[in-house]
Amino acid sequence: MSPRGRRPASADTRGAIVEAARAEFAESGYDATSLRGVARRAGVDPALLHHYFDGKPGLFAEVLQVPANPDALIRSVAEGPVAEVGERMARTFLAVWDAPEGRARFQVLIRSAVSHDDAARMLREFVVGAIFSNLIRQISLRHKELAAEEIDVRASLAAAQMVGVGMLRYVIELPAMVDATPEELVAHLAPTLQRYLAGPAV
Amino acid sequence: MSPRGRRPASADTRGAIVEAARAEFAESGYDATSLRGVARRAGVDPALLHHYFDGKPGLFAEVLQVPANPDALIRSVAEGPVAEVGERMARTFLAVWDAPEGRARFQVLIRSAVSHDDAARMLREFVVGAIFSNLIRQISLRHKELAAEEIDVRASLAAAQMVGVGMLRYVIELPAMVDATPEELVAHLAPTLQRYLAGPAV
CATH class of the missing domain: 1.10.357.10 (Tetracycline Repressor, domain 2)
Structure with a gap:
């Protein structure tokens, strides 16, 4: 799968988002990480990040x-x-x-x-x-x-x-x-x- | 003295630059600190920072x-x-x-x-x-x-x-x-x- 391709919501979509967020937060820190960048790295629609994690703080808490x-x-x-x-x-x-x-x-x-x-x-x-x-x-x-x-x-x-x-x-x-x-x-x-x-x- | 006024080089100019650099590095970290910003806070000509400390790494070493x-x-x-x-x-x-x-x-x-x-x-x-x-x-x-x-x-x-x-x-x-x-x-x-x-x- 191309890293920029979008995948449909599925059982491991949530896990893929968390993995992508972990990498982005580790490289850039909290402030410089964007939900858009995480979604792109995970190959999913940015709306899914709000759906699963209620935005950046929730995603961060998950990664932490x-x-x-x-x-x-x-x-x-x-x-x-x-x-x-x-x-x-x-x-x-x-x-x-x-x-x-x-x-x-x-x-x-x-x-x-x-x-x-x-x-x-x-x-x-x-x-x-x-x-x-x-x-x-x-x-x-x-x-x-x-x-x-x-x-x-x-x-x-x-x-x-x-x-x-x-x-x-x-x-x-x-x-x-x-x-x-x-x-x-x-x-x-x-x-x-x-x-x-x-x-x-x- | 206005914080943006320039002071002439003097015995305590060096100390004023170090104080200003300490505050800027503490607030912003290494990357985001500029010599121009340090010079402005210290009220001196930016050229003096090169004269005294040979640029940002030297100034940082001094502060550290x-x-x-x-x-x-x-x-x-x-x-x-x-x-x-x-x-x-x-x-x-x-x-x-x-x-x-x-x-x-x-x-x-x-x-x-x-x-x-x-x-x-x-x-x-x-x-x-x-x-x-x-x-x-x-x-x-x-x-x-x-x-x-x-x-x-x-x-x-x-x-x-x-x-x-x-x-x-x-x-x-x-x-x-x-x-x-x-x-x-x-x-x-x-x-x-x-x-x-x-x-x-x-």
């Missing part, structure tokens, strides 16, 4: 899904021995991000968040709020009581460590960070995340 | 000076008890970045690095290479021997933690990270950095 189901991600980290929660978090995030579409999602998120307030808000609310704070709250409930403010500071430090790793591994491409195997990184990161997520009060 | 003297920064972290090096690093970086011009420098660096290869290279080579790797090498020399590759991985993890804190505190403005006092953050960050900089092999 980090991961498709945050509840499943949180559960897979939270469940299991508390003493290994840091290791599970490091391994889970690196597995999600090291996958090709995970890498592109991370690049989209960061490129957009540093230049666009909507995306920065999404990073604040969704990634840190919905994922990290939720996770630490679940662990904390089973482990011990922490004040709400303390939970948020610890969640933000764990998020900062992982966002920084993602910045240097996928965006800045620092050689030492790019060349390290996931297991090398997990060995170093696990004790850091363990202390933030389930360590004693400081 | 994080800090003005990396050797002094490295020394202030490396000197003193090895057991407190993580605490000294956390406190030193937060003090540099929390200052108004430090915050603007960090924003410039990140906004530019995610969208511009020159700035990404500068972040790789200057911030991680010249500051973190150098620091860990000095500590390691006095403390114990680490393989060069291990030094670079540890430096990149310490850099990732601090870059992530900077991202969430100065760029994304996550409330928990913005509201935390430097000393709260130091208490949490010190053990993390201590392990990366001077901890046992993993």
